[in-house]
Amino acid sequence: xxxxxxxxxxxxxxxxxxxxxxxxxxxxxxxxxxxxxxxxxxxxxxxxxxxxxxxxxxxxxxxxxxxxxxxxxxxxxxxxxxxxxxxxxxxxxxxxxxxxxxxxxxxxxxxxxxxxxxxxxxxxxxxxxxxxxxxxxxxxxxxxxxxxxxxxxxxxxxxxxxxxxxxxxxxxxxxxxxxxxxxxxxxxxxxxxxxxxxxxxxxxxxxxxxxxxxxxxxxxxxxxxxxxxxxxxxxxxxxxxxxxxxxxxxxxxxxxxxxxxxxxxxx
Numbered sequence: 001x002x003x004x005x006x007x008x009x010x011x012x013x014x015x016x017x018x019x020x021x022x023x024x025x026x027x028x029x030x031x032x033x034x035x036x037x038x039x040x041x042x043x044x045x046x047x048x049x050x051x052x053x054x055x056x057x058x059x060x061x062x063x064x065x066x067x068x069x070x071x072x073x074x075x076x077x078x079x080x081x082x083x084x085x086x087x088x089x090x091x092x093x094x095x096x097x098x099x100x101x102x103x104x105x106x107x108x109x110x111x112x113x114x115x116x117x118x119x120x121x122x123x124x125x126x127x128x129x130x131x132x133x134x135x136x137x138x139x140x141x142x143x144x145x146x147x148x149x150x151x152x153x154x155x156x157x158x159x160x161x162x163x164x165x166x167x168x169x170x171x172x173x174x175x176x177x178x179x180x181x182x183x184x185x186x187x188x189x190x191x192x193x194x195x196x197x198x199x200x201x202x203x204x205x206x207x208x209x210x211x212x213x214x215x216x217x218x219x220x221x222x223x224x225x226x227x228x229x230x231x232x233x234x235x236x237x238x239x240x241x242x243x244x245x246x247x248x249x250x251x252x253x254x255x256x257x258x259x260x261x262x263x264x265x266x267x
Contacts (some may be wrong), residue, residue: 017110021103021131025053025142025180031066032059043069050103051129053142053180054096057082063096070098077101083112086122095125105130107137109172119160121146124181128172139172143181154184156193162194 029035029040031054046052047070057063060082067080079099085092099106108129113120126141142165145157161179168177179200185191 002046021202022048022050023053023140023178023180024049024051025055025182027055027144027182029056031064032058038060039065039069040073043073044067046098047074048068049100051097051140053140054098055093055142055144055182057094057096060094060096063094063098067098070100074100079106081106081110081127083110083125086112086125088121093122093144095122095144097127097129097140097142099129101132103132105132109139113164113167115160115163115167117160119156121157124161124164124179126168128175138176138178139168139170141177141179141181143183144178145182145184145221151185151189155189158183158185158189158191159194162198165195165198165200 026046028037031037031042043066043173046066054063062079063082067078070076070078077100080096081102082094082096085094087093095112097110098107107128107130111125112177113124113126115123121141122144124141124143128139128141130137130138143157143161143164145154148154165179169175177200
């Protein structure tokens with residue numbers, strides 16, 4: 001079983017046990033645009049993970065810059081890679097992966113999905129990685145579901161994730177799969193049924209658990225990291241750590257061959 005744990009919250013949380021690969025997913029809002037993003041603070045957050053899937057990467061050079069910031073901060077070697085630009089209009093994004101070389105190595109298979117029917121505005125991106133300590137290989141895939149004007153605009157892509165999940169299993173049989181990203185849909189939506197019917201599972205919060213919410217100010221947490229944030233918040237970030245929840249609970253879960261981990265994010 002791969003020694004993978006998923007961090008559901010970040011920023012001020014301590015690192016988990018050293019024996020685990022910490023996998024996360026982060027929509028770093030418009031990374032690469034001229035939006036006064038404080039890269040040293042972004043690196044501080046990213047350094048809590050060993051492998052990070054990134055959404056809303058607008059310029060691959062920004063991911064390389066973040067890699068450099070991480071190396072300066074941690075004193076360790078990091079690597080990164082990005083997809084080509086994805087989108088149906090003038091607005092395009094890249095997906096990216098960023099990893100700590102001491103813990104994780106790229107194995108093979110980095111690819112943008114080409115599905116039937118052109119459902120995805122931004123096709124999912126995946127690659128296989130190797131746990132350096134154990135030698136075990138796993139697949140990490142990431143997606144940014146279109147937000148649109150209503151929930152109905154998101155449902156076709158959510159439904160199409162079932163075929164994508166099956167495709168991942170066919171391309172890399174007997175390889176554990178993680179699907180992480182910004183899904184823009186809560187877990188009680190019936191649209192997730194097709195994905196679950198393909199064998200994908202997501203952890204649930206303990207019975208009676210209440211969503212963790214920041215206690216300062218009355219405005220939502222910032223969805224980016226910059227020098228200033230709304231309502232006097234300290235610099236925070238929207239973090240998505242996999243399938244599918246809208247409010248974060250602190251969680252430490254081990255990935256198995258067919259498990260999709262919790263998405264912890266706020267919008």
